[in-house]
Amino acid sequence: MDDAAYDDLISSVTPHESSGGVTTYRNTVSIACPACEKPFDDLVVCEEEYNSLELSMLLDLCVTTHDDDVLLFTHKK
Incomplete structure (x- = not known):
């Protein structure tokens, strides 16, 4: 994931x-x-x-990276 996409993503989600x-x-x-x-x-x-x-629950996971960080996107079943 490039820096611009990462910055847009982080600015749109709630910490x-x-x-x-x-x-x-x-x-x-x-x-x-994104996956x-x-x-x-x-x-x-x-x-x-x-x-x-x-x-603590069953999840589907999608994965990507940004720099050296791993980003996991969870999808509750």
């Missing part, structure tokens, strides 16, 4: 939580996922080389 190299954002305006083009629920940005995620 939710940041902890341990992981930042989450809520998609409150139904932005389309599957369907609205996503949350954006999870993994900023560290290694991250661990504990999922």
Whole structure:
């Protein structure tokens, strides 16, 4: 994902939580996922080389990168 697309995305989602190299954002305006083009629920940005995620529900995930960060787009089942 290029810088302009990333900046547009981050400016359009709502910050939710940041902890341990992981930042989450809520998609409150139904932005389309860049991978599957369907609205996503949350954006999870993994900023560290290694991250661990504990999922409390079954999700579909779409993935891309920006610089060295991994971006996960969640889709609740």
